[in-house]
Amino acid sequence: MDKEERSGQISNLSPGDGITLTCITCPVGCELEVTLEGEGEVRVLNNRCPRGVDYAVQETTAPERTFTSTVKLRGSSLERRLPVRLDRVIAKARLLEVAEYVRTLEAQVPVTMGDVLQDDLLKLGANLVASRSVKE
Amino acid sequence: MRVTVIGGGPAGMAAALSAKRAGAEEVLLLERAERLGGVLPQCIHTGFGVSYFKEDLTGPEFAERLERLVAKAGVEVWLNSIALQAFPDRQLLVSTRLGLRALRPDVLIFAVGARERPRGAIAIPGDRPAGVFTAGTAQYMTNIQGLQVGREFFILGSGDIGLIMARRFTLEGLIVHGVAELMPFPGGLSRNVQQCLRDYAIPLYLSHTVTGVRGKQRVEAVTVAPVDPNGYPLRDQERTYAVDSLILSVGLLPEAELLRQAGLTMAPETGGPAVDQYYQCEREGIFAVGNGVAIWDLADNVAETAEVAGRAAVLCPPGRGWARVEGRGGIRVVIPQRWRLEDRDLVLHFRAGKPTIAPRLRVTCKGQLLARRGYAALRPAEMEEIRIPAEKLAMVEAGDLVVLELEEGSGG
Ligand SMILES: Cc1cc2nc3c(=O)[nH]c(=O)nc-3n(C[C@H](O)[C@H](O)[C@H](O)COP(=O)(O)OP(=O)(O)OC[C@H]3O[C@@H](n4cnc5c(N)ncnc54)[C@H](O)[C@@H]3O)c2cc1C
Ligand code: SF4
Numbered sequence: 001m002d003k004e005e006r007s008g009q010i011s012n013l014s015p016g017d018g019i020t021l022t023c024i025t026c027p028v029g030c031e032l033e034v035t036l037e038g039e040g041e042v043r044v045l046n047n048r049c050p051r052g053v054d055y056a057v058q059e060t061t062a063p064e065r066t067f068t069s070t071v072k073l074r075g076s077s078l079e080r081r082l083p084v085r086l087d088r089v090i091a092k093a094r095l096l097e098v099a100e101y102v103r104t105l106e107a108q109v110p111v112t113m114g115d116v117l118q119d120d121l122l123k124l125g126a127n128l129v130a131s132r133s134v135k136e
Numbered sequence: 137m138r139v140t141v142i143g144g145g146p147a148g149m150a151a152a153l154s155a156k157r158a159g160a161e162e163v164l165l166l167e168r169a170e171r172l173g174g175v176l177p178q179c180i181h182t183g184f185g186v187s188y189f190k191e192d193l194t195g196p197e198f199a200e201r202l203e204r205l206v207a208k209a210g211v212e213v214w215l216n217s218i219a220l221q222a223f224p225d226r227q228l229l230v231s232t233r234l235g236l237r238a239l240r241p242d243v244l245i246f247a248v249g250a251r252e253r254p255r256g257a258i259a260i261p262g263d264r265p266a267g268v269f270t271a272g273t274a275q276y277m278t279n280i281q282g283l284q285v286g287r288e289f290f291i292l293g294s295g296d297i298g299l300i301m302a303r304r305f306t307l308e309g310l311i312v313h314g315v316a317e318l319m320p321f322p323g324g325l326s327r328n329v330q331q332c333l334r335d336y337a338i339p340l341y342l343s344h345t346v347t348g349v350r351g352k353q354r355v356e357a358v359t360v361a362p363v364d365p366n367g368y369p370l371r372d373q374e375r376t377y378a379v380d381s382l383i384l385s386v387g388l389l390p391e392a393e394l395l396r397q398a399g400l401t402m403a404p405e406t407g408g409p410a411v412d413q414y415y416q417c418e419r420e421g422i423f424a425v426g427n428g429v430a431i432w433d434l435a436d437n438v439a440e441t442a443e444v445a446g447r448a449a450v451l452c453p454p455g456r457g458w459a460r461v462e463g464r465g466g467i468r469v470v471i472p473q474r475w476r477l478e479d480r481d482l483v484l485h486f487r488a489g490k491p492t493i494a495p496r497l498r499v500t501c502k503g504q505l506l507a508r509r510g511y512a513a514l515r516p517a518e519m520e521e522i523r524i525p526a527e528k529l530a531m532v533e534a535g536d537l538v539v540l541e542l543e544e545g546s547g548g
Contacts, residue, residue: 026186068180081279096306
């Protein structure tokens, strides 16, 4: 995938430009004042912790997100859906495609939290794992 | 000592766990549903556990981690068991699969959670077709029951549940036309506005409301209009959205029924009972924790504060009386509302009434300053805290009033 698509609207920025980003790393949600200094270099204000800087760099170059969903669960007397997640963040631009693919998947009891349901999903380097255990 | 905890969400599990760890012989956890976890199993997104487990977990993962600890500690769990009635002397009537049971524990901990504000509270004119759901119900249908709620949505209210569902629907290939919020600021956390709306270019209309619902059997359209500063819709600027579902995300209220039966009065600002710093209510031996006390933003806060209660329920530090705590001038919610006099720091949890930039907060008693702190910003969506050192509190006596307020001239 080319850089243009991965970085979305932010890629139009040139050095010296300033933007406000909401850090989504933790629930505090700092409103970061970000100024682009050069290729992959940013100056960040308003972050309450150092992770805000990492987020600003990532978000202005190649934004990433976690992905969670549910899949159909077979064989359980209690549960019809199994909550699932990817075990690492992926490119934000791939979320819809991943969601569409995950809709076609199913799981079978018994399942244990952390079980890998599909490894290296769509060659993204992340595994799809069960978010909870369902024994029967 | 026998401790009974009502409600098996994160609050109830954490309270039961810490009561057991603090040495209570018998700890019983009652849950009316067929699984533990409260609302967590349906909150399949991440954002849980960052502080409590030091890991970014989904709701089901957070619940299962706690559930394992509860089982290991030897807490007795009754599922499908609903506390039907509670009495001021801690008697409890419980309906179980084996029939009705009467209990009278030494300590009773309410961890009953919250319910969504009923629809009647928000009078939307128009028809009453099918297709109007509260956000929590839509979440339960989608994530637990695997049902399709609708195809095209409009969302009223920007509370976190509604924001989370906007993203969930979008990822499921459904269409969310927009979110209307009556207030001039969002009700949910900023990170959810970012990752649930902006990420998918879903418009958020602040100072807007839904003015009508149309449709015979099923919702066919909703009308939306901006509101003036007094909250009245400007009809001439009304717009129509062709949707088959309207999602109401207008907030939660503590589940108060059972607590009222136990003889507790509800504080108007929180909708829950007044508690002290150990979450003990105005009756000895009765505690309340989690969203049944006040609406916390995070399951982490809920679990951490419930742990404090579980421990205190067993170790019960002797009290020298209580002072009252009150929020004023821009401070909407303060927990605790009562301070049990003791020689320790006091942490007050509070919520601002409206967004305020660079405010300074002060805590006073009898005209004396107990604590002062500046904040970069205060937002109503976020519960904040301020710590008062023990040495400052030494002057507070039983019956006194401790006041938390924004300093004049600070903030904007
Ligand atoms: C959609 C949504 C999204 C959220 N997102 C986040 C997030 O990203 N991060 C985060 O940290 N937090 C989040 N939260 C908040 C978190 O889930 C809640 O703060 C937490 O679950 C509250 O815990 P609780 O135990 O007080 O209540 P609940 O989880 O509601 O549990 C109460 C339990 O009590 C039981 N009960 C009630 N009455 C009785 C009775 N009479 N007898 C027996 N049992 C009874 C109920 O069945 C229920 O199981 C979210 C919440 C929602 C709804
Ligand atoms: S900058 Fe730090 S404190 Fe602020 S939202 Fe990001 S991770 Fe949280």
